[in-house]
Amino acid sequence: MNDLKPKYHDTLAIGSVFFTIYAIWAILVSSSSSLIHNFDQAIINLVYNNNTSQIALAKIVTKVGNTSTIVILTVIIVIILIVFRKYAYALFVAGTMAASNGYNWIIKHAVQRTRPSVKHLVYADGFSFPSGHSVGSAALFGVLIVLTILLVKSKGWRTCLIIIWALFPLVIGYTRIYLHVHFPSDVFGGWIEGITFVLLGYSILYHLYLNRQNKG
Numbered sequence: 001m002n003d004l005k006p007k008y009h010d011t012l013a014i015g016s017v018f019f020t021i022y023a024i025w026a027i028l029v030s031s032s033s034s035l036i037h038n039f040d041q042a043i044i045n046l047v048y049n050n051n052t053s054q055i056a057l058a059k060i061v062t063k064v065g066n067t068s069t070i071v072i073l074t075v076i077i078v079i080i081l082i083v084f085r086k087y088a089y090a091l092f093v094a095g096t097m098a099a100s101n102g103y104n105w106i107i108k109h110a111v112q113r114t115r116p117s118v119k120h121l122v123y124a125d126g127f128s129f130p131s132g133h134s135v136g137s138a139a140l141f142g143v144l145i146v147l148t149i150l151l152v153k154s155k156g157w158r159t160c161l162i163i164i165w166a167l168f169p170l171v172i173g174y175t176r177i178y179l180h181v182h183f184p185s186d187v188f189g190g191w192i193e194g195i196t197f198v199l200l201g202y203s204i205l206y207h208l209y210l211n212r213q214n215k216g
Contacts, residue, residue: 008210015199022192029129029185030111036185043184047177055179059122062175064168065133070097070140077144088209089150093143096201100139100194104132107193116180124181131182131190137169138194146202150210169194 028036063069074097081090113129126132144165152158173187 008206008213010203010206010211011199012203015196015203018192018196018199022189022196025185025189025192026107026111026129029113029189039188040183040185043177047174047184048180055121058175058178061171062122062133062179065137065172065176067101067132067136070101070136073140077147081147086151088205089147092201092205093147095204096143096197097136097139099201100135100197101132103197104130104135104190104193108132113183113186116183118180120181121179122181128182129186129189130193131173131176131186133176134169134173134182134187134190135194137172138191139197140194141165141168142195142198143201146198 074093078090078094081087081093107130108127111129112127115124115128142165145162148158148161148165152161169191173191176182176187177184
């Protein structure tokens with residue numbers, strides 16, 4: 001029967017790789033590298049347009065990544081996990097979200113990048129790098145992907161949910177560029193940061209909880 005148990009694997013190594021990529025990216029942004037400028041300009045040329053219907057839709061979708069929305073969704077997920085006595089998973093979610101958003105605040109104030117100078121199509125304050133919407137959504141939907149892998153037994157449902165969760169941060173990040181409140185490099189950096197904390201958070205969950213099940 002032990003052979004039927006799922007095998008869990010550590011993500012510390014890949015998390016460290018993502019952290020290294022993020023650190024390099026943050027240095028390039030803070031040093032105003034020409035690589036970052038060219039990257040931003042290339043994406044902006046593809047994304048920007050004045051389609052009123054698309055702008056209206058983007059304004060709605062981008063709200064999913066608001067800090068208040070992310071916090072509410074995180075609390076709901078944690079409460080559900082506690083109700084079903086998945087205490088280790090609840091700590092994984094709460095810890096990952098708190099760490100990623102706290103670190104995001106630190107980096108924003110360390111880099112102090114100003115937002116795009118073009119007219120913003122939605123209200124946005126504070127510094128630009130990394131995109132808080134991108135960090136929050138990548139972390140939140142990243143932990144949902146992890147929970148789906150760990151808890152959903154149906155392969156079909158698991159695959160569908162993973163695809164849905166993965167699309168959310170991609171679309172939310174796109175709206176931040178489209179609505180002129182972030183550079184593409186802010187969004188990419190936010191995605192990498194959010195993924196990094198999910199991988200490192202899962203590594204802690206693995207060592208403190210899941211590895212015991214591997215050995216059980």
